[in-house]
Amino acid sequence: MKQQDESPAAKADGRRRRWKRTLLLTTLFVCLFFVAVAERGGPAISKIRKDGIVATLLDPLSLFAGRSPGERGEGALLPTKLAKAGPEERVLSEVRDRDPGIGDPPADPGFLPDAALPGSRAADALPGGPAGEPFAPFGAPFGGPGDPGPSFIPGGPGGSPPFTPPPGGGIASGIPEPGTWAVMILGFFAVGWAMRRRAQLRPGLLPE
Amino acid sequence: MRSFILVVLICLAGIMLWPAAKEPAAAPEIDAKSAALLAHVPDNAPGTRIWYAANDYPRLKLPGGHEEIVRSALNIKGPMQFGSFIWDEERVPKKGPMWVRVDLGHQILSVFRGGHEIGSAVILYGTDGKPTPTGDFTVLQKAADYHSHAYDAAMPYMLRITNDGVAIHGSNVREGYATHGCIGVPPDFAKRLFTVMAKGDPVFIVPASTAKQG
Numbered sequence: 001m002k003q004q005d006e007s008p009a010a011k012a013d014g015r016r017r018r019w020k021r022t023l024l025l026t027t028l029f030v031c032l033f034f035v036a037v038a039e040r041g042g043p044a045i046s047k048i049r050k051d052g053i054v055a056t057l058l059d060p061l062s063l064f065a066g067r068s069p070g071e072r073g074e075g076a077l078l079p080t081k082l083a084k085a086g087p088e089e090r091v092l093s094e095v096r097d098r099d100p101g102i103g104d105p106p107a108d109p110g111f112l113p114d115a116a117l118p119g120s121r122a123a124d125a126l127p128g129g130p131a132g133e134p135f136a137p138f139g140a141p142f143g144g145p146g147d148p149g150p151s152f153i154p155g156g157p158g159g160s161p162p163f164t165p166p167p168g169g170g171i172a173s174g175i176p177e178p179g180t181w182a183v184m185i186l187g188f189f190a191v192g193w194a195m196r197r198r199a200q201l202r203p204g205l206l207p208e
Numbered sequence: 209m210r211s212f213i214l215v216v217l218i219c220l221a222g223i224m225l226w227p228a229a230k231e232p233a234a235a236p237e238i239d240a241k242s243a244a245l246l247a248h249v250p251d252n253a254p255g256t257r258i259w260y261a262a263n264d265y266p267r268l269k270l271p272g273g274h275e276e277i278v279r280s281a282l283n284i285k286g287p288m289q290f291g292s293f294i295w296d297e298e299r300v301p302k303k304g305p306m307w308v309r310v311d312l313g314h315q316i317l318s319v320f321r322g323g324h325e326i327g328s329a330v331i332l333y334g335t336d337g338k339p340t341p342t343g344d345f346t347v348l349q350k351a352a353d354y355h356s357h358a359y360d361a362a363m364p365y366m367l368r369i370t371n372d373g374v375a376i377h378g379s380n381v382r383e384g385y386a387t388h389g390c391i392g393v394p395p396d397f398a399k400r401l402f403t404v405m406a407k408g409d410p411v412f413i414v415p416a417s418t419a420k421q422g
């Protein structure tokens with residue numbers, strides 16, 4: 001059986017070898033052609049270009065263009081001087097002209113816990129507490145509606161900024177979570193396994 | 209597979225050889241030819257100034273239908289840096305009509321005296337919100353130690369060219385900066401320009417689009 005198959009296989013092998021040789025030679029010839037054109041055509045091309053350059057070399061406009069740092073970019077440009085100072089805007093987040101007794105209605109009921117409502121003045125100016133527990137101050141200092149405690153607590157050292165994003169809010173992190181990583185790595189393993197399997201199966205797929 | 213890689217490598221080598229074989233042939237001869245062209249002009253010092261043949265002075269078209277001849281130009285090789293300038297009035301007549309050409313597109317200013325370019329600098333110009341006007345102007349006012357009321361800023365060696373306050377003055381010329389319509393030049397350059405320019409001398413400001421074409 002092997003001997004029967006040998007001559008067609010040898011033929012195919014020979015064909016393949018010839019094809020490869022032809023391809024190799026063709027590529028070589030193409031490369032040689034390019035090199036030859038470059039060698040022979042190079043000076044001719046350069047002569048035309050040279051004459052053009054020499055003709056424009058003495059043109060003052062081309063001299064100006066040659067020394068130019070280029071056109072100004074499209075990006076943001078900074079003014080060399082600021083406009084004369086006018087009235088300055090100030091951010092006064094902690095100043096309220098409403099009656100402290102009334103309190104603000106919660107902007108987002110899902111964000112502000114109910115416990116914070118009676119003392120909701122403080123909700124805007126979130127007091128600085130230990131980082132990582134933005135809602136802890138709500139429970140402790142504002143026990144109830146009758147709490148005589150101060151309605152405003154100044155930020156302590158290292159206090160959090162007045163605005164704290166809601167926990168679990170719609171801000172998506174740029175870094176994939178561990179689960180995502182795990183699935184991705186699993187996927188790579190799966191692809192690798194499939195490739196290995198195909199490589200192993202290949203001889204079996206050939207007829208006889 | 210191995211032969212395939214070989215073929216790809218040969219192809220890559222061919223592609224890389226193609227420009228390599230073409231480029232170096234062109235480069236060295238240009239300078240020799242241009243030097244030969246320039247050699248017939250007497251007293252030509254390569255590298256500092258390009259002298260034009262007396263019977264063949266190039267004419268520069270300028271805004272407002274003006275045209276000026278150029279007898280010689282500074283030979284500056286390569287692009288200039290922001291904040292840098294060239295000033296060279298050696299071997300050119302000490303007197304002659306002065307004019308300035310400001311090329312907004314190329315961000316270049318050139319000072320001419322009697323048709324000889326004596327100075328050139330990289331400029332800053334107005335933003336799109338406050339653009340630098342283009343056209344032909346004349347120096348209306350000179351003030352060596354001017355302080356802007358509108359911007360509360362020093363504008364040393366100010367040469368006012370419009371009645372609404374556009375001027376050429378010393379400025380910190382850096383990349384990425386722009387003015388409020390004035391033309392900013394390096395302070396040392398502004399000082400020299402201030403010295404040579406007089407009231408009534410023309411200043412031509414070429415718009416960016418025309419400069420691109422020209």
